[in-house]
Amino acid sequence: MEDQLRDQLNRPLRDLRISVTDRCNFRCRYCMPAELFGKDYAFLSQEQILSFEELTLLVREFVALGVKKLRITGGEPLLRKNLPDLIRQLTAIEGVEDIALTTNGVLLPQYATRLAEAGMKRVTVSLDSLDDERFRQMNGNRSGVQAVLDGVDAAAAAGMQVKMNMVVQKGVNDQDVVPMAVYFREKNHILRYIEYMDVGNSNGWRLEQVLSSKQIVDMISEHMPLVPVAANYKGEVASRYRYADGSGEIGFISSVSEAFCSSCTRARISAEGKLYTCLFASRGFDLRTLLRNGSTSLDIRRAIYDVWAARTDRYSEERATNTQTAAKVEMSHMGG
Numbered sequence: 001m002e003d004q005l006r007d008q009l010n011r012p013l014r015d016l017r018i019s020v021t022d023r024c025n026f027r028c029r030y031c032m033p034a035e036l037f038g039k040d041y042a043f044l045s046q047e048q049i050l051s052f053e054e055l056t057l058l059v060r061e062f063v064a065l066g067v068k069k070l071r072i073t074g075g076e077p078l079l080r081k082n083l084p085d086l087i088r089q090l091t092a093i094e095g096v097e098d099i100a101l102t103t104n105g106v107l108l109p110q111y112a113t114r115l116a117e118a119g120m121k122r123v124t125v126s127l128d129s130l131d132d133e134r135f136r137q138m139n140g141n142r143s144g145v146q147a148v149l150d151g152v153d154a155a156a157a158a159g160m161q162v163k164m165n166m167v168v169q170k171g172v173n174d175q176d177v178v179p180m181a182v183y184f185r186e187k188n189h190i191l192r193y194i195e196y197m198d199v200g201n202s203n204g205w206r207l208e209q210v211l212s213s214k215q216i217v218d219m220i221s222e223h224m225p226l227v228p229v230a231a232n233y234k235g236e237v238a239s240r241y242r243y244a245d246g247s248g249e250i251g252f253i254s255s256v257s258e259a260f261c262s263s264c265t266r267a268r269i270s271a272e273g274k275l276y277t278c279l280f281a282s283r284g285f286d287l288r289t290l291l292r293n294g295s296t297s298l299d300i301r302r303a304i305y306d307v308w309a310a311r312t313d314r315y316s317e318e319r320a321t322n323t324q325t326a327a328k329v330e331m332s333h334m335g336g
């Protein structure tokens with residue numbers, strides 16, 4: 001079945017992002033602002049979220065349709081109880097070539113060894129500033145910088161490859177762009193700068209708050225000259241650079257200034273089992289009902305096939321002319 005599966009823009013299905021929880025121990029202003037995600041917020045119940053068995057069954061069907069790479073995300077995925085058990089189940093699926101985790105890092109000292117033992121090879125840790133005060137302002141005062149750096153060290157010590165993600169917001173943390181580059185060059189971890197995006201409805205995004213990758217490259221080049229590096233593979237999301245002396249690597253994810261929808265091979269499933277074919281979707285396809293109403297695995301595969309085959313998403317390419325009025329699903333819910 002997977003050989004023919006292409007969406008309406010001829011894109012195959014290759015990557016799956018799996019949100020294992022919609023909860024988070026941070027309240028980053030650009031993702032889950034505290035005033036909207038307060039103590040009365042209705043997070044998903046245990047019953048609503050997919051079990052590890054349900055997720056494993058689903059992933060098998062996605063793999064049968066062409067998925068090769070998995071990324072575990074959330075919310076904060078390390079809040080999901082017994083996550084290493086899920087990782088063990090997923091890495092055992094034949095056809096899964098790569099599995100990675102995106103995390104805010106603070107729980108890594110507790111879980112890194114177990115994750116590595118379960119087969120996790122790579123983690124991406126999000127960190128937006130090396131300045132404690134600014135970082136606390138950005139994450140809703142939930143963590144200082146050192147707790148994240150301890151998580152990074154724990155992941156590296158457990159033998160996992162570590163990449164760093166930094167979301168850059170003009171007027172908020174642009175002064176951290178160069179210090180972050182210097183620090184992680186020395187630490188020898190790849191740092192990726194992410195343009196601030198208009199995900200969800202709660203962060204009040206404005207184009208003026210976006211610092212483009214080009215502007216970031218220029219800022220860093222003034223201190224440490226950069227040279228572009230060829231992509232690792234077709235459709236790689238980050239454009240990569242090395243420092244001119246051959247050391248280090250950094251990447252840029254330019255979802256706003258240089259949309260990459262034409263090569264987007266990524267699907268997402270939320271913790272409650274909705275399938276989304278775009279980060280900016282306003283609706284998902286309910287796979288949980290199929291999982292729980294006695295549908296066969298072939299029925300489920302067929303449903304995923306049909307959703308992907310009908311896909312026309314190219315939100316970022318259309319952003320400037322977009323007239324979408326339907327509310328978008330929050331990134332913490334869908335999985336970032």
Ligand code: SAM
Pocket residue numbers: 024030031073074075076077102103104124125126165166167194195196197198199203331332335336
């Ligand atoms: N909690 C984990 C974390 O922060 O790494 C995983 C989930 S988080 C939604 C995944 C990634 O999305 C993080 O690197 C985060 O910085 C990024 N992100 C969240 N909101 C964003 C936005 N508005 N624009 C760009 N990136 C965003």
Ligand code: SF4
Pocket residue numbers: 024025026027028031032074075076104126332
């Ligand atoms: Fe939590 Fe990650 Fe969103 Fe920050 S970006 S609020 S750490 S889910």
Ligand code: SF4
Pocket residue numbers: 260261262264266277278279280313314315316317
């Ligand atoms: Fe893929 Fe949607 Fe992002 Fe375009 S906007 S790259 S289709 S997730």
